[in-house]
Amino acid sequence: MPIRARFTPALATLATSACFFNPGSPYANGTTGDIDTTNVATTAPTSTSGVAPNCGDLVLDPGEECDDGQAGNGACTPDCKDNVCGDGWLGPGELCDDDTATCIDCQRVVCSDGVVAGDEQCDDGNGSNSDACTNACKNATCGDGFLHEGTEQCDDGNPSDADGCIDCHEAVCGDGVVWQDVEGCDDGNQVNDDACSNNCALASCGDGIVGPGEACDDGNDSDADACLNTCKDAFCGDGFVLVGVEACDDGNQLDNDACLANCVIASCGDGHVHDGVEACDDGNATDGDLCSNACAANPKRVFVSSKMYTGALGGVTGADTKCKSMAQAAGLGGNWKAWISGADDSSAPAARFTRSIGGYFLPNGTQVANNWDDLVDGLLQAKIGQHEPGANVQGVGHTVVHTNTKADGTRTGDAHCAGWTSDSADLSTARGSMAHANVRWTEDDVHYCSIAARIYCFEQ
Template sequence: CDDGNDDPLDGCNTACRLVVCGDGVVDPGEECDDGNDDTNDACPHRCRAARCGDGFVQLGVEGCDDGNCSDVDGCANSCRSPSCGDGFVHEGEECDDGNLDDHDRCKNNCALNVCGDGLVWVGVEWCDDGNSDSSDGCPSDCAPPGCGDGVLDADEECDDGNEEDGDACTRFCSIPRCGDAIVSAGEECDDGNDEAGDDCVACVVARCGDGVVQSYVEGCDDGNDDDTDACANDCTPSTCGDGVRQDGEVCDGSAPDNLCRECTARCVIPR
C-alpha cells in the first residue's frame, strides 16, 4: 500500500505495508502480535496483551478468567480457580476463612464447625466425640457437664434437666430432703437447720400444741389440749390465778360448790 503519508495508524504503515493484527509484526497501536489466533497465549485477542479479567484463560498462568469482577462466582478476581481455603465463599461452601485451622468456626473443608462433627471448636465446644451419646463423657450438646443438663454425673444424686425446686430433684442436683433449705413437695417450710425451737420444726410450721417449745414465743408446749395440766392451751405455763383449776389446786378464781368462800391467792379455800 502507499497512502502518501507517514501516519502508521491509518492502515498503511510507513513501510507501505497494510497493518493487520496477526501478521506477526507489532505495529503501532498493537500491544503484541504473535501471528496466531490462539486466545490462550500471551497475546490472545486483537493484539492486546493477556491480562486477568479479559475473558481469556492464559494457559500456565491463569486458572480461569470469566471477564468479571466478582470474587464469589466460579472464578476469583485473581483469575484463580475457586478452591476451599482461598478466603472467598464460593457456591457449595458454607464458609471460607482462608486458613488451615480445623478447630475454628470454619473447618478445612469449608463447612461450618458444628457439635457432633468430631472436631472441637476451640473456645466454643468443651468436647466433641462425633456422636450423640451423652453417657460417654461428652454431652450431646458438646457443653461441659453440669447440673441441669439432664445427664447424671458422678457427683450428682439426680439430674432432671431443669433448675426448678419443688420437684423430685433440686436445682443443685440433689434429692430433696427436710433440712436442705428448699421447700419441696410435702413440706410446709424448710429453714435449713435442725433446731426444734424456731418457726419451722421438721419442715412443718411451728404452732402451739405441736409438742415443741418455741423458746421465744411459747413458755411451754405439751402437745395436747388439756387446759388443766401444767401447760395451758395457749402454751403458757399454768399458774395459780389464771382462772383454770389445775391438778393440785383446790380452786382458782372461785370456790367450788357455791361454798360462798373466796379462793385464796394460793388457790386453796380458807377454812
C-alpha cells in the same frame, strides 16, 4: 534514450506531436491498461496542475522521472513520478498506500501476520489464545478471558472475586475470599476453632468443632452425653440425664422433689424430705428417733412425774436422769429429758430438746401438740396431766410442777434453786401447773425450793 527504444513505429508519429496524459482518461484513477488515444490531444496544453504537459506521451521529457504512458498503479505514477510508498498510488509490491493505522510501509496491517504493527501489542502469527499473545494481538493478561498456560489456572474475564476464579487462580477454601454460594466464610487461615472452620463453613453448634462461645461440640444431636445440643458441658441440673452418670435430672436445685439436687433419685434415708411423699427424713438408720426408717415422723411421749421432788434435783442433768428412770420403770423406753431451765440459756428446753415433728402424746395416746411449734405456741391441745404408766402417785391432787421455763421453751429467769441443786426455803423458783393447757401449764407462779413438786418429762 533507452525508453524511447521501446516505442513502436506506430507510436513514433505520436512522439513528434505534442501529446500529453489526459487526467480525464479511464486510467486517471490509478488503474492500468492500454492508453486510450481517443483523448490524446495534438497540441500540448498549458498545465496548471503541476503535471508536465507531455506526461503520458511515453517520452521522458525534462521534469519527468518516468513516462510509461500508464495511468494506473505501475512503476510510474500518472504525474510521471517514480511510484514510491507514500505517494498515494498503489505501486509494485505495495498492498496499500493510504497512510493509515491499517497501512504501514504500504503493507496492510493484519493481526496474526507475525508482524507487530500499528496498534498491535504483539503478533505471534498463530491462532492460539492460550499463549502470551492473543488473537487480538494484545498481550495476554489476567482478566482477558483467555487461559494463559503456565501462568494462569483460570481466567473468567471478570473482576469478581466471589466466583470460582480469583486473580486467575482457582478459588480454594483458605484464600481469604468467600466463594459465593459455595463457601459460607473464608478467613484465610487454618485455625479451626474460630468463627470460620477449615472447610470454610461458618462455625455452628453441632459441626463437631469447638468454636467461639462453645464449651464443647461433639457433632451429634444427643443431650444424653457429656456435650449438650447447646454446645455446653452437661451438668447436674441442666434438665438432661447424663447416661451412666446421672440417675435423674429435673433441671432444678431442689432437694424436696423426686430428683435431688445431686441428680440422685429421692429415697427414704437420703436426708431430704420428699414433699407429699415423706413426713420426715433424718438420713439415718435409727428407727426410734424423730423420724422412722420408713420416713414417717415418730410421735413423742410426755408425762408428768408421779413422784415429787424439792428444788435439789441434782441440777438439770439430775432432773433428766429422774425422767429416764421413771420412763424405764414404766416400760416406755426411749430417751427422756425434764422440762426445766437452769442458770443459763443453754439449759432451757428450747436449746437442748430435740424438736418433734410427729407430735407429742400422753402415754394413753391423747395428743398434746402436733409438733414442737405447736407445743410452744402457748396453748396445748390437752393438759399434761397423766403420769408414767403403773406408777404409785405421790401427793395425789398436787398439781405444782418445777419449770423456770416460759411457754416458748426459754428460761424464765434466775429463780432456779441454785441451778436445781438447793432445797432452801430462802430460794424460790418459777413453777407451772399440770391443771392447765394454756401458758399456765409452765408459767403459773413461784414457790420455794423447799416445796416438793412434780417435773414434766419429754421423750426426745
